[in-house]
Each structure stands twice: as C-alpha cells, then as structure tokens.
Amino acid sequence: MLDAVIAIRERLRSHSPLVHCLTNQVVKNFTANVLLALGAAPAMVEDPGEAGEFASVASGLLVNLGTLSREQIQAMDNAISSARKINTPWVLDPVAVGGLSLRTDFARKIISSSPAIIRGNASEIIALAGQDGGGRGVESGRSSEAALEAARSLSRKTGAVVLVTGKTDYAISGAKEIAIANGHPLLTRVTGVGCAMGAVCAATAAVADSPLEAAVASAVFFGVAGEIAARHAPHPGTFAVKFLDALDALNATLLVEYARVSSAEQ
Amino acid sequence: MLDAVIAIRERLRSHSPLVHCLTNQVVKNFTANVLLALGAAPAMVEDPGEAGEFASVASGLLVNLGTLSREQIQAMDNAISSARKINTPWVLDPVAVGGLSLRTDFARKIISSSPAIIRGNASEIIALAGQDGGGRGVESGRSSEAALEAARSLSRKTGAVVLVTGKTDYAISGAKEIAIANGHPLLTRVTGVGCAMGAVCAATAAVADSPLEAAVASAVFFGVAGEIAARHAPHPGTFAVKFLDALDALNATLLVEYARVSSAEQ
C-alpha cells in the first residue's frame, strides 16, 4: 500500500488533476492552498448551471456540506449528475450531518449516487449510517474506533470507501480495512483540515488505481505533513503555514520514513 | 477584573464553548482559527432553517453584518430567536452600519432583541446609537473616545454591554466603564481582527460570569496577543500568524504582565 501512496503523491505533481470543490464558506481558501501545495489544481464553480458544466471537465469532485444552502444543493445535484455521466469520481464530506435537517436529508439522498469516497469524523459517519449521531457540530467527541461498525455498514450500503478520521484514521472498503496511525493534535486546532482532506480525496481519486488507495494516501499525506509541521511549530498559526510547506515537500523518502499504514483487523 | 479575565481564558480551554458564527464572507476562516486558537469550537451554519436548529445547541451566537444578504437576515432572525428562548448570549457586530441601508435598518431592529454585547468601532457605535456615522466602510477614522457618549446611550437603551474598539478599547455596561489600553497598530493591518473579536465575545460570554467581564476579556486577549505578536513580526503577514500563536499561548502569567485594564472615568 505504501508504494501506491508514493505513486499517488508523484502523480498529483505530474498530472495536476483539476478538482471541482463545492465546499463550505469557511474553508475554501485553505482547501485551494492545500490542493495547490500537493500539485493539484483547485476550482470552485458554484452557480447551479455552471457547476454542471464544470464537473464535466474536472477530474474529481468534492461535495462538502459544511455551509449547505438550498442553492448549493442544486449546484451539487447538477455536478454529481455530470460527474457520474463520465465516471469522474466524487467525494462526500458529510460535515455535521446528524443534528441538522437540511444536510442530513440531502446526505442520505445522495449516498445512493455512488460516491467514490465518504470522509467524515466518527459522529458524522455514525449519523450517516443511520445510527444516533450525538455530534455537536463539526468537531467530533468520539474516537474513530467507535465508528468502525457504522463505516462498514455504510461502505456495504453505498459501495464507497469510507474514511473515518480521528486519532487513528480508518479506510474501509467492503472487507478491506486499512489503519493510518499518523497525525498530530495541532491538526485539530486549524479550521478546515478535515474538509481539505476531503478535497484531497477527490484529487487522489482522480489519479489513483482505486478509491481505497486514494483514501489511504490522503490520510497519510495529512498525518505525515502534520507530524513534520509540528516539529518546529508548537502553536496553530505557524503550524498551519508549516503544514502547507510540508505538503509541498512530501516525497517518497519522507513517506517511507513517516507513514504508519497497516491492515486493520476485522 | 484581571482575575475574571484570567478565569475566562482558562474556561475557554476547559469548556471549549461551541460558538455559532453568522458572519461575513471575508473573515470566516480567520474567525474560526482565532476561536480554535483560544480553545473554543467554531461552527458556521447558514441555511435559515438549520441556523435556527443550530443556535439551540450552541453556547454563544455571533451576528456580524459585514456582508449581509437577505437570506442571511432570515438565518440571523431564526438564530437570535432560538438563542433567546434558552438564554444563550448573542453578540452583535454592526459592521459598516450607518451609510448602508439594509444593514442599518436590520441592526436598528435587532438591538431590541437583547444582545449581550455590541462590539463596533467608533463610527459604527455612533451610527447605531442614532447619531451621524460618517464612517466610510469597515475602517473607522474616529477615536474610540469620540463614541463614548453614543456607547453609553446605546448600552442604556439596549441593556447590552457596548464594546467600542480603537487605540484604547472601552467596555460600557450601564454606569460601569472599563478601559483596556492594550493593542498594536498592526492589528489594523490584518483583515477581520475586529470581526474575530466579536466572535470571541460570543465565546467568552458563554463562560463568563457577566457580559461585561466577557467583553473586557475579549479586548484584553486581542490587545495582549497583538503586542506579543508584534515583538518579532514587523509586517502584517507574519504578524497575523504570530497573533494566532500568541492567542494559543496566552496564560495567567502573560495576562498579569501585559494587561492594562482600568475603570474609566465617567
């Protein structure tokens, strides 16, 4: 799996996949800078008509529900429809699904439209799988392990790879389960890190041999870059800057040295 | 008062209040990072229906009018209504009120809905109090002292603590007046500093014993962190990064060393 991660890192630079991000208002700038740091090309096209046009030329699509609006729902519906017609992978990030009605209803509808990857924290994955959420917003109080059953169920039901992020990240694809034990607590002190990982899943899915490898690579990139950034940045302002630097600098040598990827037991 | 400021700083870390921010498009990312740096948990939920749902679980609510739209007005109305039902404190930041009609009319309406704190620069407070504004946008050309009479009038009329920010910040609560003489000119060279202070007022109001202590603590945090950040950052790009670092590092020792809080004469 590490070979695949390294290959995906190189392909982001050489292919520069164009990623169409329909995402929330808080993280658009950071998401675009994360994609650029890794070598991908971000674009946010949000008018419902143009979103459908644009998804037909992009290489990957992100649908992030963080600040969902009724107009954005139309753009997302059109973009997902365009992406599916040409088999462009799309990624769902079900931010804060569970307690809020508009996004929860919409997320439950679109998971039947074949997302390649669903990325969320434990509360979001549990809620999306139809179990009680208990989240209080975008931050999850539950460990990723608590969501493994829900992730398995969601993966079986949708066919998607489910990436549950937390202290340890888990990528679940049917019977295959991979654990990524990288990361640093400062990653939770910068807004939009999880949301940007969803965007990177759309970029990696555009160049990977499988959505499972794409999800694992995305989690590894964030965890390793977070560890590298934290070495000289004890506070979140500097850490966020060094994190972008570290994503840019990620290469095979660093991935071999840092990555902690293993098959999870089921 | 300094004891209260120190207690509030610790409570932000230990309680991590969930702050619902209905704020402008320019500052959402920075606002979220400021709240995270201090230990609070930001969330932006903007659909009018979901905004009402979410305000009923948040610990504090910010209403910032910087890029007000008609749809956002509905979200703000619903969120304020939800917050008031369960006595959750809400904060008004009347950005650029005075010369622009939609926001000025809306601000004058909602100040009758019992905001806990109103934070603005001199021009905004003067305009909101019903006097001639003279502001040319978000930046105020007037000293905070010029708005003291308007702030007193506005506090009496609304019951809110009025926090006028400028070279010296003033927190006015009925007959009580506190001056905070911290800060640095670079704080005016980074977009969204004032707006983020409004969000921090909502966070501190969620954990403070009174809105007055919450407003004073917010102004002290920004002024002290600005002074610390400026020691090694003469330019605004690095300053903004170090400012987030300094907010994270703020503790009792630094607050005792730096804070300049005094009762203002009336």
Place this chain on the structure above:
Amino acid sequence: MLDAVIAIRERLRSHSPLVHCLTNQVVKNFTANVLLALGAAPAMVEDPGEAGEFASVASGLLVNLGTLSREQIQAMDNAISSARKINTPWVLDPVAVGGLSLRTDFARKIISSSPAIIRGNASEIIALAGQDGGGRGVESGRSSEAALEAARSLSRKTGAVVLVTGKTDYAISGAKEIAIANGHPLLTRVTGVGCAMGAVCAATAAVADSPLEAAVASAVFFGVAGEIAARHAPHPGTFAVKFLDALDALNATLLVEYARVSSAEQ
C-alpha cells in the same frame, strides 16, 4: 514608467483608497490582506442594493467573476452603474471565462461599460476577445505572449488597459505596450494571487495618473514582492506569508533595484 510606479506605491499609503471588491468566495480574505498590506482599504459589500450604494463612495471597484452567482450579477450591475456615474475606475477580472456560460455571457456584456482595466491570464483574455479559450479553469496553460493579439484587440474594442499575466506580464493600452518581467513560480502555488492583483489594479487606478500606469504598477508590485518573498521561503505556505510582508515593505529603493519594466515591441 518606474517613477510612476514608485509614486503610486507611495500614494497607496498616503491616500489609502477605499476599494469595493465584488469578488469570489475563495479569495476574499487574501484579497483584503493584500490591499491592507499595500496601504489600501478593502471593503466587500455584496447585497445588490447596498453594492450600488457603496460603489458611490468607494475610490475603486473590482468585479471578479470567479464564483459568479445570479445574485452577484445584480450586485455587479448596480455597482458598475454607480461607479460610472461618478467616474470611479472599475476593473474586470474575467476568471475562467470561456468554457462556462453564465460568466462568459456576463463578461461579454459588461466590457461595453468602460472598464478601466481588464486583468486575466492568457486563456481568459483570448476567450474574452472572442477567440477560442481552451482554458480548463482558473489556471492557464498558455503563455502570456500567446494572448498578445487578443489583448490588443480587446483593448481597442473596450478602451480598457488589458493586463495579461503570466511568466512575463503585459499591459496593453491601445498602441502602448509595457512588459513586466518580474515574478516567481511560487506565485502560482498560492490561491488568489491573480485575483488579488485585480483588486490592487482597482486600488492603483484610484490614485494613478492613468490606468496604464496603474496596471503596470500592480504587476510590478506582485512580481517584485514575489521575488523578495521567495528568497527565504522555498515552500508555498511560508511564501504566502512573506509575500504579504514584502508588499508592506515595498518602497522606492526596492522597486528601483528589482523592477524590470520595458516597452514591449509591437
């Protein structure tokens, strides 16, 4: 021309022109911080009614189509109309025009409303001039030289200065052509650099003796600040921070040392 560039740099500090930015969701924060770093005063007022009111007090107006919506079109129409009534310069940034229908139709309509400056990459300028675009989003795969004929045609047709950005930037005003050979590859690795340059064109146009000098100055500021920032920042996170620092620090000495401005041959 270098004397004019230096004079404009000083006037941004001394006049602090108020710039009304109607721009895309990804870059609002960075755009505001770029304007503040140079000494200008940014404001984003987006409600269609208020946008018309505000444009009548601002010193310059930016219309950037990056995340165009139908509501934003109304705001832009009103703001352009207000600006024209009092001869306030306005700048068009036709982001991703060519392949997307809503923005392409709108851009082709408003170029008849006398923009002072049109800033875009090669693909955007070629598409706006009515030739085949071939762009795949906001990033241009074509050299700026490939757009020179289109830029000349667009300048003749609209009366605007056309600023084509790329490895070398070109400012075209009728028969006058200026090449600016500053810049650094890292400028393409930070989101919103081109969009922020459009905003700076609106700021410089407010204080310059001609739109041509304004366009040249804007390109020089970005290219020189990019070169200075890159000296100690090999990665895009730190580079973006140092770029803001360098804009703040720009002065006559640095401009004389770094600027590479020449009349282009036609």
